[in-house]
Amino acid sequence: MKTYQPLPVSFTHGEGAYLFDSTGERYLDALSGVAVCGLGHAHPAVSAAICTQAQRLLHTSNLYRIGLQEELANELCRIAAMERVFFSNSGAEANEAALKLARLYGHRKNIETPQVIVTEGSFHGRTLATLTATGNRKIQAGFEPLVPGFLRAPYDDMDAVRTIAANSPEVVAVLVEPILGEGGVCIPSENYLGDLRQLCDEHSWLLMLDEIQTGMGRTGHWFAHQDTGIQPDVMTLAKGLGNGVPIGACLARGAAADVFQPGNHGSTFGGNPLSASAALAVLRTIEKDRLVERAAELGKLMLAQFEQRLGGLDRVISIRGKGLMIGIELDCACSELMQQALQRKLLINVTAGSVVRLLPPLILSDAQANDICSTVCELIENFPGQAA
Numbered sequence: 373m374k375t376y377q378p379l380p381v382s383f384t385h386g387e388g389a390y391l392f393d394s395t396g397e398r399y400l401d402a403l404s405g406v407a408v409c410g411l412g413h414a415h416p417a418v419s420a421a422i423c424t425q426a427q428r429l430l431h432t433s434n435l436y437r438i439g440l441q442e443e444l445a446n447e448l449c450r451i452a453a454m455e456r457v458f459f460s461n462s463g464a465e466a467n468e469a470a471l472k473l474a475r476l477y478g479h480r481k482n483i484e485t486p487q488v489i490v491t492e493g494s495f496h497g498r499t500l501a502t503l504t505a506t507g508n509r510k511i512q513a514g515f516e517p518l519v520p521g522f523l524r525a526p527y528d529d530m531d532a533v534r535t536i537a538a539n540s541p542e543v544v545a546v547l548v549e550p551i552l553g554e555g556g557v558c559i560p561s562e563n564y565l566g567d568l569r570q571l572c573d574e575h576s577w578l579l580m581l582d583e584i585q586t587g588m589g590r591t592g593h594w595f596a597h598q599d600t601g602i603q604p605d606v607m608t609l610a611k612g613l614g615n616g617v618p619i620g621a622c623l624a625r626g627a628a629a630d631v632f633q634p635g636n637h638g639s640t641f642g643g644n645p646l647s648a649s650a651a652l653a654v655l656r657t658i659e660k661d662r663l664v665e666r667a668a669e670l671g672k673l674m675l676a677q678f679e680q681r682l683g684g685l686d687r688v689i690s691i692r693g694k695g696l697m698i699g700i701e702l703d704c705a706c707s708e709l710m711q712q713a714l715q716r717k718l719l720i721n722v723t724a725g726s727v728v729r730l731l732p733p734l735i736l737s738d739a740q741a742n743d744i745c746s747t748v749c750e751l752i753e754n755f756p757g758q759a760a
């Protein structure tokens with residue numbers, strides 16, 4: 373179906389931070405399939421795990437115990453300080469699990485029409501519930517009736533959340549991205565998550581963080597909220613978790629960990645041996661190669677270069693980022709930059725109309741990081757206009 377408008381290129385194979393098209397042309401990937409391939413392409417540890425598992429066992433269903441799924445759950449709980457995990461096949465499904473969990477949590481407290489607070493500018497997926505949670509009219513338009521049970525506040529606006537708290541006794545949870553991804557790499561004020569945590573504690577609401585884009589080392593922490601010292605009740609993951617093998621996860625702790633009981637939720641494929649083996653290889657490689665620390669270090673290096681070369685330009689409104697999640701906001705729509713970068717054999721993204729978004733793989737070399745910076749700077753310096 374005509375759901376996408378792909379750029380005129382198709383890749384046949386990849387290696388590390390590079391992709392190759394059918395003519396043998398090489399492209400530097402500063403997008404990682406939208407924050408998915410954090411270990412780059414054809415990573416030997418991930419490929420080996422998938423190959424080995426494919427020769428052994430792909431799928432059994434959740435009617436039986438799955439050792440690899442249990443192992444992965446234990447590892448995720450260890451690095452995230454959470455207690456239980458539900459596995460899905462995508463980010464939207466991980467958020468669906470979180471939203472169902474929040475409603476059930478509310479019903480168990482005798483709240484009949486539980487409400488979840490979400491924010492403007494957010495992105496949570498394309499299913500009916502998650503597009504309703506998403507704070508972007510373009511994603512919702514035409515799909516009414518939307519799902520009831522959501523209340524919306526501007527992003528990074530505690531007063532708005534406090535006003536909702538004072539007027540809405542049926543709130544059960546807040547679902548928020550620690551950094552807006554699709555919304556334009558927006559980093560909230562330092563106290564935002566901490567203040568949300570406190571408000572959630574005061575009202576016995578669940579704090580649910582959508583770390584689907586920010587998780588798995590992307591921001592220079594395993595999870596973006598770890599920069600703030602707070603702990604969520606529920607956290608969702610997907611994208612970077614499987615390095616391209618579809619897998620999502622909804623993690624919970626405390627009261628949230630015991631909400632789902634047998635029969636309350638499920639998935640045929642979720643957490644099957646193949647996807648669990650891939651995610652385990654991803655997690656262990658990130659840990660072994662210290663890629664979380666590396667993302668933090670590379671991110672600083674790249675931000676400094678962008679600030680130095682682009683900081684003084686009138687057309688550049690702001691340069692922001694954490695780790696290898698970087699946004700450069702221009703004062704005009706600039707989606708043509710994706711095409712111009714492609715001509716320069718560089719893969720970038722433009723989101724929210726005017727924000728150049730970079731999500732390169734965590735395995736990037738210093739030289740590759742410098743290549744990305746110099747090409748992006750040239751493109752922005754010469755924009756609008758013909759690419760060199």
Ligand SMILES: *Cc1c(COP(=O)(O)O)cnc(C)c1O
Nearest residue numbers: 462463464495496497553584585
């Ligand atoms: C990509 C994304 C999703 C949706 O994930 P899918 O796997 O496409 O369903 C949800 N939330 C955030 C923050 C995302 O970046």
